[in-house]
Amino acid sequence: MHATVQVMKSRKEKEAIELSQMQITLSAFLESYNQNIPANFPRASVTILKKFQITHPMLFKNGDMWSIAQHRKKLIDWLSGYRDAS
Numbered sequence: 001m002h003a004t005v006q007v008m009k010s011r012k013e014k015e016a017i018e019l020s021q022m023q024i025t026l027s028a029f030l031e032s033y034n035q036n037i038p039a040n041f042p043r044a045s046v047t048i049l050k051k052f053q054i055t056h057p058m059l060f061k062n063g064d065m066w067s068i069a070q071h072r073k074k075l076i077d078w079l080s081g082y083r084d085a086s
Helices: 002-021 026-036 046-055 068-085
Strands: none
Touching (some): 026 068
């Protein structure tokens, strides 16, 4: 029984990693980001994400595609400074 639970847990972790690395559209990233961010963190909007893209063009070598793994943490860090500047 324990081995089955470990396999299921391992499979779910692998799926979560694969999902976080998928290239997704700005709107899909926005929805995922805002749904999964803790309540005390700043929310994103289309306008904010586009400003982030302009500020960090090297993060968008795949055009207008986003990934949770590549962009989420960097966006959180950038948003804290962006909020302070406004």
